[in-house]
Amino acid sequence: MIELDGLTKRYGARVAVDDLTVRIEPGRVTGFLGPNGSGKTTTMRCVVGLTRPTAGTATVLGVPYRDLDVPMRRVGVLVDPRARHPGRTARAHLLALARSNRLPVSRVDDVLDLVGLTDVAEDKAGGFSLGMGQRLGIAAALLGDPDVLLLDEPVNGLDPEGIRWVRELLRDLAAEGRTVLVSSHLMSEMEDTADHLVVVGRGRLLADAPIEELLGARSVVRVRTPAVRLLAAALVRSGAEVSAEDDGALEVLGLDAAAVGEVAYAAGVPLHELTRVTASLEAAYLALTHDEVEYRAVAR
Ligand SMILES: Nc1ncnc2c1ncn2[C@@H]1O[C@H](COP(=O)(O)OP(=O)(O)OP(=O)(O)O)[C@@H](O)[C@H]1O
Numbered sequence: 001m002i003e004l005d006g007l008t009k010r011y012g013a014r015v016a017v018d019d020l021t022v023r024i025e026p027g028r029v030t031g032f033l034g035p036n037g038s039g040k041t042t043t044m045r046c047v048v049g050l051t052r053p054t055a056g057t058a059t060v061l062g063v064p065y066r067d068l069d070v071p072m073r074r075v076g077v078l079v080d081p082r083a084r085h086p087g088r089t090a091r092a093h094l095l096a097l098a099r100s101n102r103l104p105v106s107r108v109d110d111v112l113d114l115v116g117l118t119d120v121a122e123d124k125a126g127g128f129s130l131g132m133g134q135r136l137g138i139a140a141a142l143l144g145d146p147d148v149l150l151l152d153e154p155v156n157g158l159d160p161e162g163i164r165w166v167r168e169l170l171r172d173l174a175a176e177g178r179t180v181l182v183s184s185h186l187m188s189e190m191e192d193t194a195d196h197l198v199v200v201g202r203g204r205l206l207a208d209a210p211i212e213e214l215l216g217a218r219s220v221v222r223v224r225t226p227a228v229r230l231l232a233a234a235l236v237r238s239g240a241e242v243s244a245e246d247d248g249a250l251e252v253l254g255l256d257a258a259a260v261g262e263v264a265y266a267a268g269v270p271l272h273e274l275t276r277v278t279a280s281l282e283a284a285y286l287a288l289t290h291d292e293v294e295y296r297a298v299a300r
Contacts, residue, residue, distance in 0.1 A: 001026055001179055002047055002148060006056030009042050009203075016042040018203035019056065024181050026147070029174045031194030031211075032183040035289050039203035040183040041079065044150050048077050060148055072101040076141030078151040083137075086126025090117050090136050093125050094143060103144050111139040116165070130157030138166070148179040155189055167193045187285040201289045214284050221252040221260045224273035234267040235260065249273065 002024035009017040017039040024030045032040050045051035047058045049065040060068065060075050068074050084093050094108045112118045115135040120128075125136060134157055141149060151170075155163045170193055174180045184190055190197065190211075197214060199207040207214060222245070225231045232242045232250055240260070241253040252260050257276045264271050 001061060002150070002181060003059045003062075004043070004047070004056070005058075007043065007046055007053055007058050008055040009039070009046060009051060010054045015203050017046065017053070020200070020203070020205055021056075022198055022205065022208055024179055024198070025196070026179040027174060027177050028195040029170050029180045029182060029193055030196045030198055031190035032181055032198050032200070033187065033190060033285065033289075034185065034200035034206075036185055038185075038200045038289075040185075040200065041152055042203075043200070044077075044079055044152050044181070044183065047150060048075065048079070050079065070102055070144070072097070072103060072144035072146065074144070074146055074148060076144060076146040076149045076151075078134075078137040078141045078154055080137075080152075084125045084133075084140075086124065088125055089122050090125050090128075090139075091121040093136065094139060097140055097143055101144065107143050107145065111142045114142060114169075115139040131159060131162050134158055135162070138169075146178070149173060149181065151180075151182045153183055153185075155184070163189070187282045191281045199285065199288055206288050211281065214288075215278050215281060219276055219278045221255065221257045222249050222273065222275040222277050223252060223260055223264070223271060224249045225264065225269050225271050227269045230267060231264055231269045234263050234269070238263050251277075 004020045004022045007017055007020040008015070020043060034040050042051060046053045047060060047065060057064070065071060065075065088096070091108060091112065094111065095105060098105050098108055112121050115138050117132065117135055117139060120132065125133070128136060134154060138151070138154060141151065155166050158166060170180050170182060182193065194211060196210050197207060198205070223231065228248070228250065235242050235252055235255065238255060240255045243251045245251055255263070257274055261271065261274055
């Protein structure tokens, strides 16, 4: 469990995190989403004590991170995959971490195996590709077999096979009852990974809901009838928002498919199609964050 209560971080006049209050529950993967510069990294850094909040609090397993006895046993963190000595081998890097954090050195080979780096364990980490660096960062986060994982953009630089691997790993870790918080600025990465989404824009909370709920809120009903005007008027009277599609169908927002069918029946209108259309998560996300994008390409 991770709890943020009024968490705020300002850098001069810039508000990086703005009064965030959220509980990240165990047993599921929570996607932490927002456009570039929306405060995700700053929030994670506040949780693990790397950045001091201006106001509010962040706790992990009920206490501030700095009060945890052996933090790596409780919380695994990936915030900067470049945080390693380039001259050390992957194994030496993990061994140093294990020793300095009083973790069993036997875990080193376990996590190297888990992240698929056993064959390059004796190679210097400075020569690693971005994707290999991410794997090493994930290995370090898992070294203490922690209850809580915070991973900032873990699939950055990974190839499709690597992305699938991270996805399955995170789902397995959550299924074991751990708290898994994973940030990304790309909705598509989260669609098959997260159960729950926390969406931020300009440091503020925009949504905190299960993925299905975010999708449901954006779903519409597509309906086709020869009596278009009659049905549109009846639907509007019932409180729906109706728009005409290019192909002659109507798109109805605010009523579910059953309600649309009943309105049509009551109005004596025949239906040739009645379909619930679920918006893609990408569309739901873009609609949520549209006004909150910090850096937008200007059309010329
Ligand atoms: N050390 C710092 N000093 C000044 N401003 C900072 C600092 N760290 C972050 N910021 C600013 O705070 C805001 C939030 O940045 P942050 O890195 O937390 O966003 P993010 O959501 O993680 O972005 P991205 O998806 O690009 O990684 C940005 O406007 C950033 O420029």
